[in-house]
Amino acid sequence: MILSRVITLGAIAATGAAFSQDYKADANEAFNELVPSNNQTAIDQLIHELREVSINDSRCQACLNRLEVGKKWAQENPGVIPVAWPQWCVRYKAGSPDSCTRNFARTTVERNAEGSNFVDMLTLIDPHGYDGQLYCQYLEEDSCPKPPTPNSSLSHLWPPKQPKHHVAPEPGNETFNVLHISDFHVELDYTVGAESNCSATMCCTPHSQGKGGGGYLYKGHWNSFYKDAHYENEFTYVKGAYYNVFQNSSISAPAPTFGHYHCDAPEILVNSSINSVVDYGKKHNLSFEFAMFTGDLIDHDEQAWMNFDKSLASEEAGFRDLKSRLGDMPVYSTLGNHDSYPYGEIAQEGHGFSNKYTWNNDLMAEMWKDYGWINETTSQFVRTHYTGFAVDTKVGLRIVSLNSNCYYRKNHYAFWNATDPDGFGMWSFLISELVDAESKGQRVWIMTHIPPIVDGLPLPSKIFYEIIERFSPYTIAGVFFGHTHLDQFNILYAGNNTKTIENVINHAWISQAVTPWFNNNPSWRWYEIDKETFSVMNAYNYYAKLNETFDNEGKEPEWLFEYSCRDGYGIDWPKTSPLNGTYWHLVSEKIRDSVEYRQIYENYATRFSPYVPDCSQNGKCLSDYCTLSSFQVDDYDNCVSQLHT
Ligand SMILES: *[C@@H]1O[C@H](CO)[C@@H](O)[C@H](O)[C@H]1NC(C)=O
Ligand SMILES: *[C@@H]1O[C@H](CO)[C@@H](O)[C@H](O)[C@H]1NC(C)=O
Ligand SMILES: *[C@@H]1O[C@H](CO)[C@@H](O)[C@H](O)[C@H]1NC(C)=O
Ligand SMILES: *[C@@H]1O[C@H](CO)[C@@H](O)[C@H](O)[C@H]1NC(C)=O
Ligand SMILES: *[C@@H]1O[C@H](CO)[C@@H](O)[C@H](O)[C@H]1NC(C)=O
Ligand SMILES: *[C@@H]1O[C@H](CO)[C@@H](O)[C@H](O)[C@H]1NC(C)=O
Ligand SMILES: *[C@@H]1O[C@H](CO)[C@@H](O)[C@H](O)[C@H]1NC(C)=O
Ligand SMILES: *[C@@H]1O[C@H](CO)[C@@H](O)[C@H](O)[C@H]1NC(C)=O
Ligand SMILES: *[C@@H]1O[C@H](CO)[C@@H](O)[C@H](O)[C@H]1NC(C)=O
Ligand SMILES: *[C@@H]1O[C@H](CO)[C@@H](O)[C@H](O)[C@H]1NC(C)=O
Ligand SMILES: *[C@@H]1O[C@H](CO)[C@@H](O)[C@H](O)[C@H]1NC(C)=O
Ligand SMILES: *[C@@H]1O[C@H](CO)[C@@H](O)[C@H](O)[C@H]1NC(C)=O
Numbered sequence: 001m002i003l004s005r006v007i008t009l010g011a012i013a014a015t016g017a018a019f020s021q022d023y024k025a026d027a028n029e030a031f032n033e034l035v036p037s038n039n040q041t042a043i044d045q046l047i048h049e050l051r052e053v054s055i056n057d058s059r060c061q062a063c064l065n066r067l068e069v070g071k072k073w074a075q076e077n078p079g080v081i082p083v084a085w086p087q088w089c090v091r092y093k094a095g096s097p098d099s100c101t102r103n104f105a106r107t108t109v110e111r112n113a114e115g116s117n118f119v120d121m122l123t124l125i126d127p128h129g130y131d132g133q134l135y136c137q138y139l140e141e142d143s144c145p146k147p148p149t150p151n152s153s154l155s156h157l158w159p160p161k162q163p164k165h166h167v168a169p170e171p172g173n174e175t176f177n178v179l180h181i182s183d184f185h186v187e188l189d190y191t192v193g194a195e196s197n198c199s200a201t202m203c204c205t206p207h208s209q210g211k212g213g214g215g216y217l218y219k220g221h222w223n224s225f226y227k228d229a230h231y232e233n234e235f236t237y238v239k240g241a242y243y244n245v246f247q248n249s250s251i252s253a254p255a256p257t258f259g260h261y262h263c264d265a266p267e268i269l270v271n272s273s274i275n276s277v278v279d280y281g282k283k284h285n286l287s288f289e290f291a292m293f294t295g296d297l298i299d300h301d302e303q304a305w306m307n308f309d310k311s312l313a314s315e316e317a318g319f320r321d322l323k324s325r326l327g328d329m330p331v332y333s334t335l336g337n338h339d340s341y342p343y344g345e346i347a348q349e350g351h352g353f354s355n356k357y358t359w360n361n362d363l364m365a366e367m368w369k370d371y372g373w374i375n376e377t378t379s380q381f382v383r384t385h386y387t388g389f390a391v392d393t394k395v396g397l398r399i400v401s402l403n404s405n406c407y408y409r410k411n412h413y414a415f416w417n418a419t420d421p422d423g424f425g426m427w428s429f430l431i432s433e434l435v436d437a438e439s440k441g442q443r444v445w446i447m448t449h450i451p452p453i454v455d456g457l458p459l460p461s462k463i464f465y466e467i468i469e470r471f472s473p474y475t476i477a478g479v480f481f482g483h484t485h486l487d488q489f490n491i492l493y494a495g496n497n498t499k500t501i502e503n504v505i506n507h508a509w510i511s512q513a514v515t516p517w518f519n520n521n522p523s524w525r526w527y528e529i530d531k532e533t534f535s536v537m538n539a540y541n542y543y544a545k546l547n548e549t550f551d552n553e554g555k556e557p558e559w560l561f562e563y564s565c566r567d568g569y570g571i572d573w574p575k576t577s578p579l580n581g582t583y584w585h586l587v588s589e590k591i592r593d594s595v596e597y598r599q600i601y602e603n604y605a606t607r608f609s610p611y612v613p614d615c616s617q618n619g620k621c622l623s624d625y626c627t628l629s630s631f632q633v634d635d636y637d638n639c640v641s642q643l644h645t
Contacts, residue, residue: 023312023359023362023363024109024308024309024312024359026355026358026359026362027109027308027341027356027359028108028109028308030355030356030358031106031107031108031109031116031356034078034079034082034106034107034116034119035079036079036082036083036106037077037079037080037083038083039080042077042080042084043080043083043084043087044084046069046073046080046081046084046085046088047084047087047088047091049069050066050069050084050085050088050092051088051092053065053066053068053069054066054092054094059143059144060133060136060143060144060145062143063132063135063136063140063143063144064127064128064132064133064136064144065127067122067125067127067132067135067136068127068128070085070118070122071122071123071125071127073122074119074122074123075123078119078123081104081115081118081119081122082104082105082106082113082115082116082118082119083106085104085115085118086100086101086103086104086105086115089103089104098302098304101113102114102303102304103115103118104118107342109307109308109309110307110308111307112303112304112306112307112308112311112341112342112343113303113342114342114343114344114345114412116342116356117342117345117347117356117412117413118412120347120353120412120413121135121412121413121415121416124351124416124417125415125416126416126417129419130147130150130418130419131415131416131417131418131419132144133145133146133147134146134147134415134418134457135415138409138410138415138457139409139410139412139415146458146637149458149459149462149633149634150419150459152419152420152421152459152462152463153421153463153466154421154422154427154428154431154463154466154467155466155470157428157431157432157435158431158434158435158470158471159435161470164474165438165471165474165475166473166474167473167474168472168473168474168533168535168580169443169474169532169533169535170533171530171532171533171535171537171576171577171578172530172531172532172533173576174530174531174532175528175529175530175531175537176289176395176528176529176531177286177287177288177289177526177527177528177529178288178289178290178291178292178526178527178529179277179288179290179291179292179326179329179524179525179526180291180292180294180480180509180511180524180525180526180527180539181273181274181277181291181292181293181322181511181514181524181525182292182293182294182295182296182482182483182511182512182513182514182524183294183295183296183336183482183483183485183511183513183514183515184265184270184296184297184318184321184513184514184515185264185265185296185297185298185299185300185338185513185514185515185517186264186265186266186267186270186297186298186299186314186317186318186515187202187204187205187263187264187265187266187299187301188267188299188310188313188314188317189205189206189207189299189301189305189310190204190205190255190259190263190264190265190266190267191204191205191206191227191255192225192226192227192229192243192245192254192255192256192257192266193225193227193243193245193248193251193254193255194206194208194251194254194255195208195211195251195252195253195254195255196218196253196254196255196256196260196262196263197211197212197213197214197218197252197253197262198210198211198212198213198262199211199212199213200213200302201300201301201302202262202263202264202299202300202301202302202305202517203255203260203262203263204255204259204260204262204263204264204266205263205301205305207305211252213262214261214262217253217261217547217550217610218252218253218550221551222253222254222256222550222551223242223551223552223553223554224256224257224258224549224550224551224552224553224554224555225242225243225244225245225254225256225257225554226239226240226241226242226243226257226554227240227241227243227257228240228241228243229257229268229554230268230271231268231271231272231275234271234275234324234325235275235278235325237556239554242554256549256550257549257554258272258546258549258556258557259515259516259522259546259549260516260546260550261516261517261518261519261520261546261547261609261610261611262517262518262519263516263517264299264300264301264515264516264517265514265515265516265517265522267317267321269514269516269522269557270317270318270321270514271321271325272544272556272557272559273514273522273524273544273559274321274322274325274326275325276524276542276544276557276559277325277326277524277526278325278326279559280542280559286526288326288329288526289329289393289394289395289529290329290330290331290332290393291322291326291329291330291331291332292331292332292333292399292447292480293318293322293331293332293333293334294333294334294336294447294448294449294480294481294482294483294511295333295334295335295336295337295338295339295404295448295449295482295483296336296337296338296339296449296482296483296513296515297314297315297317297318297319297336297338297339298310298311298314298315298336298338298339299314299338299515299517300338300517303342303343306341306343308341311339311340311341312341312363315339315360315363316363316367319331319333319367319368319371323371328372330372330373330374330393331368331371331373332373332374332391332399332401332447333364333368333373333401334401334402334403334404334447334448334449335360335364335403335405335449336404336449336450336482336483337404337405337408337410337411337449337450337455337483339360340357340360340405341360343410344405344408344410344411345357345405345410345411345412345413346386346387346403346405346406346411346413346424347413348413348423348424348425349385349386349387349424349425353413354386357386358383358386360386361382361383361384361386362383364382365379365380365382365383366379368382374389374391378390378391385425385429386403387402387403387406387424387425387426387429388400388401388402388403388426388429388430389401390433392442395531395534396442396534397442397443397444397445397477397534398433398437398442398443398444398445399444399445399446399447400429400430400433400434400444400445400446400447401447401448402426402430402446402447402448403426403448403449404448404449404450404456404483405450406423406424406426406460407450407452407456407457407460407461407464408450408455408456408457409455409456409457410455414457414460418457418459419459421459421460421463422463427460427463427464427467430446430467431467434467434470434471434475434476437475438471438474438475442475443475443476443477443533443534444471444475444476444477445476445477445478445479445480445534446468446476446478446479446480447479447480447481448480448481449481449482449483450481450483451481451483451484451488451490451508451510452464452465452631452632452633453490453627453630453631453632453633453635453636454483454484454627455483456633457633458632458633458634461631461632461633461634462632462633462634464631465492465631465632468492468505468506468631469492469494469505469506472492472505472506473505473506473580476506477533477534477535477536478509478534478535478536479506479507479508479509480508480509480510480511481508481509481510481511482510482511482513483510484510485512485513485515485517485518485520486510486512486513486520486605486606487510487511487512487523487525487541487604487605487607488510488605488627488628489507489508489509489510489584489587489588489628490507490508490510490627490628490629490630490631491504491506491507491581491584491585491588491628491629491630491631492504492505492506492507492508492581492631493505493629497630497632497635499585499588499629501582501585501586504580504581504582504585505581506580506581507580507581507584507585508631509536509539511524511525512524512525512541512543512605512607516546519606519609519611520606520607520609520611521543521544521545521546521606521607521608521609522543522544522546522557522607523541523542523543523544523562523607524541524542525539525540525541525542526539526540527539527540528540530578533578535578535580536578536579536580537566537578537579538564538565538566538579539564539565539566539579540561540564540565541561541562541563541564541565541604541607542559542560542561542562543559543560543562543607543608544557544558544559544560545557545558545560545608546609547610562604562607562608563604565579566579568600568604569586569587569590569597569600570590571583571586571587571590573586584628585629587601587628588625588628588629591624591625591628592625592629595615595616595621598615598621598624599614599615599616599621601621601624601628602615602621602624622643623640623643625639626639626640626643
């Protein structure tokens with residue numbers, strides 16, 4: 001059962017911790033539905049069965065056999081699984097002790113393990129068909145080869161494309177501005193003076209483990225160690241007292257105030273990035289009609305250090321920091337793969353498992369409404385249809401925001417009935433919005449977190465492609481992603497993905513990130529948008545050279561103009577034409593054909609980070625063209641496999 005509650009803006013801004021308890025109680029109750037078994041006979045029996053079906057068959061068949069055994073137990077005695085499976089995994093070395101716990105132990109609000117989701121998945125998976133093959137390919141490390149992608153389609157959900165739908169409307173001569181900011185990944189445990197030269201995934205926290213892995217930037221003269229530095233009244237920087245990190249001789253490269261390349265963003269960096277948006281607006285007399293945030297508020301810390309409280313606090317902090325500084329500017333958001341608990345999961349609304357995720361919808365519905373970003377009707381929609389929502393902006397553009405965990409390779413719920421082209425109902429929602437907009441001559445932007453070729457499942461990527469193809473170029477005026485932390489794009493081609501200029505269908509913008517993790521400078525962008533067609537006329541990118549904040553005595557980062565997409569690649573393109581897929585096709589060909597342009601692309605992708613790869617070195621940057629010119633998983637996989645032949 002989900003408790004009802006009333007929350008005010010004041011409550012969110014001031015006392016996040018207090019109201020969080022309600023959401024935690026909801027999540028706790030949902031997780032407790034799976035009662036762990038203490039029947040030792042049954043536990044031993046399952047361990048024995050898993051052992052038996054794993055020994056004589058191929059790796060693939062053994063994985064499938066275990067799914068079959070698991071399904072039987074999930075249906076008859078599910079509480080045995082999260083106890084027995086991790087023990088089997090550790091005893092027979094099916095993974096490291098950490099991964100055995102993470103993947104198979106029971107989920108609780110204190111422990112970010114996915115075993116409960118695994119049990120849910122087992123109840124409905126088909127071990128003998130596509131589901132099993134898909135699971136054993138993606139969630140058990142290539143145990144089975146990737147199965148052929150089914151030829152499912154949703155084309156019955158739309159009317160035929162008419163001749164007028166093959167033409168994009170011509171832009172007018174006036175523009176407005178839109179902010180695109182993404183991937184904060186705020187690290188609430190970031191600690192000035194903690195080890196930045198660690199061997200774990202996440203450095204700069206008191207629990208960062210191991211030594212080595214990249215403190216080489218440290219030359220012994222850093223001095224930006226201000227533990228209490230913060231922003232007061234939003235925009236006033238208070239540095240506080242110098243903190244002598246060198247008193248701790250066990251640290252080889254102490255974490256500086258504003259962040260490090262091997263660490264997620266301290267909150268002060270998130271605040272600085274949003275302040276820089278506001279400062280730029282003031283300085284250049286620019287206003288933004290609205291902002292898009294394409295997901296990932298929560299950090300990349302090892303799952304052992306994640307729990308429900310930290311996840312919730314990170315979501316609250318990110319949106320609060322945006323609201324506190326952007327004032328009345330609406331922020332349209334999508335949740336990322338990190339913005340869930342446990343990590344990466346979301347269940348379909350049917351089948352009875354969605355109550356594990358409703359706390360997240362409730363939080364977003366209430367927060368976004370209280371912040372004035374969405375109205376009451378949309379808020380109700382967000383609460384009940386958590387795979388996506390749509391808004392009609394004041395300027396007449398429709399924005400559809402989707403939850404890409406529905407097609408994420410690490411979401412267990414995406415692995416049952418996986419031949420169903422729309423198990424989550426997300427695509428039919430998108431299609432209904434597009435059909436409605438098309439009938440009104442209205443244009444649409446689609447925003448979501450994960451670019452399908454990076455971490456998406458093959459069938460949903462094909463369906464997503466099919467939808468964009470149908471509604472381009474007449475209705476879809478923009479597609480926006482985050483997730484990769486890199487400044488990138490993906491082009492869609494028709495005609496069996498033959499990458500010619502005639503075949504360009506559309507493209508997606510992939511935003512850079514504020515978090516410097518991993519090896520990038522923090523960055524954001526804004527778009528110049530045609531008022532009539534909502535086509536993107538230009539994109540302007542800003543960044544801070546993070547390494548220059550390491551020994552500048554704790555001064556704030558300086559946020560600089562990086563480049564504009566229209567000028568960045570030396571393409572001769574009419575001033576009156578939008579930066580559409582054809583433009584990006586020309587860019588991608590330059591990148592394909594020369595080391596010089598691959599280097600330019602990599603410089604932009606990482607924002608001139610000290611860690612930018614040197615593309616003149618053998619083997620470097622070669623897959624860039626596949627990334628930029630693919631949209632479907634199978635196309636990308638084919639493209640990359642051809643590089644190696
Ligand atoms: C314990 O599990 C075994 C094997 O599944 C079963 O036969 C037995 O009835 C269970 N005992 C109890 C007390 O549930
Ligand atoms: C595995 O193979 C061995 C040797 O062929 C056989 O004795 C054993 O019964 C087999 N186990 C299973 C579970 O099939
Ligand atoms: C999908 O259709 C293509 C072309 O008709 C065919 O070659 C392929 O085998 C089909 N794939 C599956 C999984 O049925
Ligand atoms: C913009 O276009 C409108 C109508 O299309 C025209 O009346 C106006 O003069 C144009 N303005 C400029 C600055 O070109
Ligand atoms: C980082 O740690 C490794 C392993 O202890 C060490 O060799 C290296 O010198 C350290 N780097 C710096 C900059 O201290
Ligand atoms: C970031 O901004 C928020 C909202 O103004 C504020 O509550 C928080 O203390 C700030 N944190 C830092 C480290 O500046
Ligand atoms: C020094 O750093 C280590 C590693 O993070 C930590 O365990 C220890 O408590 C620190 N010592 C002091 C005096 O801060
Ligand atoms: C709320 O927003 C939705 C989506 O933009 C819109 O369709 C609806 O008319 C709005 N409702 C009100 C009462 O303003
Ligand atoms: C599985 O997918 C099919 C469509 O492919 C659908 O008709 C059916 O209801 C789905 N079953 C479940 C259990 O979701
Ligand atoms: C796609 O490729 C197949 C086989 O290579 C070919 O028969 C078909 O005509 C191609 N379709 C298009 C639209 O180019
Ligand atoms: C992009 O714009 C150019 C110039 O207006 C146009 O010729 C081309 O067809 C457009 N491309 C797409 C994919 O819409
Ligand atoms: C920061 O990194 C950039 C890119 O490698 C480099 O050009 C610059 O000199 C560095 N600045 C400092 C202060 O190290």
